[in-house]
Amino acid sequence: MGTSSFTCAAIRDGSMISFNSPRRNESGSDRERLPNTSYAVLGMLSFGDELSGYQLKKRADNLRFFYWSPAHSQIYAELRRLEKLGYVTHREVRQVRRPDKRVYRITDAGQDVFETWMNESPVEPVSLKHSVVLRLFFGHVADPDRLREVLADYAEQVSEVIEDLQGISDEISESDQFFYPAVVAEWGIGYYEAERRAALRAIERLDERPEGLTGEDDADTA
Amino acid sequence: MGTSSFTCAAIRDGSMISFNSPRRNESGSDRERLPNTSYAVLGMLSFGDELSGYQLKKRADNLRFFYWSPAHSQIYAELRRLEKLGYVTHREVRQVRRPDKRVYRITDAGQDVFETWMNESPVEPVSLKHSVVLRLFFGHVADPDRLREVLADYAEQVSEVIEDLQGISDEISESDQFFYPAVVAEWGIGYYEAERRAALRAIERLDERPEGLTGEDDADTA
DNA sequence: ATATGCATGTAATGGGTTACATGATTGT
DNA sequence: ACAATCATGTAACCCATTACATGCATAT
Numbered sequence: 001m002g003t004s005s006f007t008c009a010a011i012r013d014g015s016m017i018s019f020n021s022p023r024r025n026e027s028g029s030d031r032e033r034l035p036n037t038s039y040a041v042l043g044m045l046s047f048g049d050e051l052s053g054y055q056l057k058k059r060a061d062n063l064r065f066f067y068w069s070p071a072h073s074q075i076y077a078e079l080r081r082l083e084k085l086g087y088v089t090h091r092e093v094r095q096v097r098r099p100d101k102r103v104y105r106i107t108d109a110g111q112d113v114f115e116t117w118m119n120e121s122p123v124e125p126v127s128l129k130h131s132v133v134l135r136l137f138f139g140h141v142a143d144p145d146r147l148r149e150v151l152a153d154y155a156e157q158v159s160e161v162i163e164d165l166q167g168i169s170d171e172i173s174e175s176d177q178f179f180y181p182a183v184v185a186e187w188g189i190g191y192y193e194a195e196r197r198a199a200l201r202a203i204e205r206l207d208e209r210p211e212g213l214t215g216e217d218d219a220d221t222a
Numbered sequence: 223m224g225t226s227s228f229t230c231a232a233i234r235d236g237s238m239i240s241f242n243s244p245r246r247n248e249s250g251s252d253r254e255r256l257p258n259t260s261y262a263v264l265g266m267l268s269f270g271d272e273l274s275g276y277q278l279k280k281r282a283d284n285l286r287f288f289y290w291s292p293a294h295s296q297i298y299a300e301l302r303r304l305e306k307l308g309y310v311t312h313r314e315v316r317q318v319r320r321p322d323k324r325v326y327r328i329t330d331a332g333q334d335v336f337e338t339w340m341n342e343s344p345v346e347p348v349s350l351k352h353s354v355v356l357r358l359f360f361g362h363v364a365d366p367d368r369l370r371e372v373l374a375d376y377a378e379q380v381s382e383v384i385e386d387l388q389g390i391s392d393e394i395s396e397s398d399q400f401f402y403p404a405v406v407a408e409w410g411i412g413y414y415e416a417e418r419r420a421a422l423r424a425i426e427r428l429d430e431r432p433e434g435l436t437g438e439d440d441a442d443t444a
Numbered sequence: 445a446t447a448t449g450c451a452t453g454t455a456a457t458g459g460g461t462t463a464c465a466t467g468a469t470t471g472t
Numbered sequence: 473a474c475a476a477t478c479a480t481g482t483a484a485c486c487c488a489t490t491a492c493a494t495g496c497a498t499a500t
Contacts (some may be wrong), residue, residue, distance in 0.1 A: 035487065036353055043360040054451050059342035066355040072488055076453065097497060099451040111363070118357055118364040121376040122346040125383075128350040132260055133409060134391075135289040135340055138265040141333070141404035142340040154343040161347075183427050186353060187420040194416030195348075205405050257459065276479055293461055319469060319481040405482065447493080455492075461485085470477080 027060075032085065033133075037070055041078050041115045042087060042106065050103040053079055065165060065188045079104055087113060136202060148203055155199040162192045254307065256335075257355065259292055263300050264336045267310060275301055280397040287387060301326055310333060358424060370425055377421040382443045384414045386412075 021141070044059050045051060051059070056079070057072045070078070087110030087122045116146055127204045132154045169185040172178035266281050267273060273281070278301070279294045292300070304310045307330030312324045328336070355378045361369055391407040394400035 009370070018351065035357070036351065037487080040356060041293070043356070043363075046360060046363050052451070053453090054449095060378065063356070064358070066350060066352040066359075068349050068351060070487095072451095073453075073490085074488055077488085092376075101451060114360075117367045118360060122359075123372055123379065124353045125379060126286060126350055126352045127290050128348055129258065129290060130288040130348045131335075131346045133406055134258070134262060134265070134285070134346070135343075136409070137288075137402055137406045138268060138336075138340060141265075141268050141337050144418050146341045149332070150345055157345065157347060181361055183361070183424050184355055184359045186427070187424055189360070190416055190420045190423070192497065194412055198412045202405050202409060205408070209401065214466095259459080274479075275481090278479095292459095294479095295462085295481075296460055299460090317478095321468065323479060446500085448497100450497080451495090452491080456490090458487105458488085458489080463484100463485100464483080465481080466479100468478085470475100472473100472475080 037074070037077055037124060038082060038119050039114060040067060040070075041075065041082065042110055042117075045088060045104060045106040046114055050091075050105045052101040052103050054101070057102070060182070065161065066184065066191075082110065132199075139206075142178075144206065148206055151199045151203050155196050155203075157208070158192050158196045158199065162189060162196070165189050165192065243432050250296060260300055261336060261339050262289060262292075263297065263304065264332055265307060267326060267328040268336055270325045270328070270334065272313075274323040274325050274344070276323070278326070287383065288406065288413075304332065308332070320388075355423075361428075366428065370428055373421045373425050373428075375397075377418050380418045381420065384411060384418070387411050387414065 040063065042057055043104065048122060053076045057069075057075050060075065061069050061070065077091070080181060083104075088104045090104045090134065093101050093103050095101065099159060102105065106198055135142065135150060136147070148212060165185055165188045169182060169189065172185065173182045239384065262285065263278065266278060275298045279291075279297050281353070282297065283291050285291065296309060301310060302313070305326075308329060310326045310328055312326045315323050315325050317323065354372060357364065357372060385408045387407055391404060393410065394407065395404045399403065
């Protein structure tokens with residue numbers, strides 16, 4: 001899966017390169033490798049405008065459909081880290097009838113590492129924690145009716161998400177400015193529609209199942 | 223978000239009291255609330271058989287399609303915790319030409335909390351970190367060809383997952399013993415097929431886009 | 445009056461990973 | 473000989489959350 005074979009080939013006298021370095025290479029050769037959250041923050045600043053931590057948090061919430069939303073304290077911590085690395089700068093903005101704020105802007109170095117990440121970082125699989133499916137997997141110890149209820153609830157929740165996304169999609173799909181977000185919104189709609197179908201299909205399968213076989217495998221056979 | 227307003231009101235000379243206890247209620251009233259990972263481990267033991275940490279880790283890997291796989295060290299730590307809580311017990315198994323092992327079994331108390339979790343815990347939304355979609359979202363700073371490549375790579379990876387799941391599904395869908403896992407496998411297939419479609423569709427949209435509008439919004443306008 | 449939004453942070457804790465460590469056995 | 477599988481664990485670290493903390497402005 002050719003991640004970047006020629007990039008590697010370009011490396012000649014591999015004095016250190018510490019390739020696949022465990023972590024902590026004080027020599028500072030290979031770019032510190034940040035967690036994805038840092039790149040999410042950097043990405044939100046990559047549009048070029050100045051944002052406060054507070055605004056950033058709200059923007060980050062827009063990613064919630066495909067990326068989790070970090071806590072605000074995490075955002076602030078991230079900003080301080082990025083600043084120490086020289087990837088963002090801030091300036092204080094005095095306000096009259098509002099608390100003062102600190103707005104951040106991405107630096108050239110920041111734009112640089114972000115671009116590098118965008119173009120060079122390997123394709124990772126999704127990391128998901130699907131607690132509903134987890135429960136379904138262990139269905140043998142659940143009350144069958146409750147399990148159906150859980151699935152129906154989930155389908156319901158998902159429907160709301162679809163509506164939200166549909167709304168967002170309608171808003172932004174006109175303007176070319178939001179081309180990529182619009183593509184993402186379409187992805188999201190397809191994603192959650194599939195989730196809805198899957199949940200409903202699972203309920204069907206539970207219903208189809210002949211009675212008398214429902215759960216409690218080893219309640220008395222143990 | 224009424225945390226506990228009258229608790230506060232009751233405090234007069236607030237010497238300590240550590241009011242509205244952040245967590246850790248030693249009085250043991252409300253069941254400790256474990257992280258989902260604990261329930262995943264408990265769930266894998268809920269079939270009634272004895273398992274070593276090593277075996278457990280391998281079983282946990284089967285959940286990887288819809289739940290992430292914890293590191294082995296995490297499994298061991300989890301088992302020790304659950305044992306301290308009385309939800310599992312272990313016994314040492316001497317082996318001749320293999321390292322000795324420690325096999326764990328769920329207790330009645332453990333089965334109990336697990337059932338309670340299965341039936342009572344609220345329906346949580348999926349938590350996903352989709353780094354590929356994250357990159358797509360910030361497509362304006364990516365090299366358009368590389369972005370397409372990333373999406374194609376992802377679609378390819380997903381195809382392999384589908385094949386894996388198809389294989390598993392074929393194996394288990396015969397036996398009624400694996401009813402729930404089979405339902406989950408079907409869910410998974412639908413899920414990853416949707417992912418594949420979404421990735422392919424996104425490539426299409428990138429292709430459809432008129433030239434000259436690709437990325438680099440503020441490369442020179444800054 | 446009370447809640448909500450704006451705005452920024454610290455402290456404590458927890459969940460989880462990676463690397464380090466050990467050591468025998470089996471397959472190539 | 474070398475790698476992989478079996479088997480269990482510790483140490484260090486870091487990412488992230490929750491709760492604590494403050495304070496003004498506006499809307500209800």
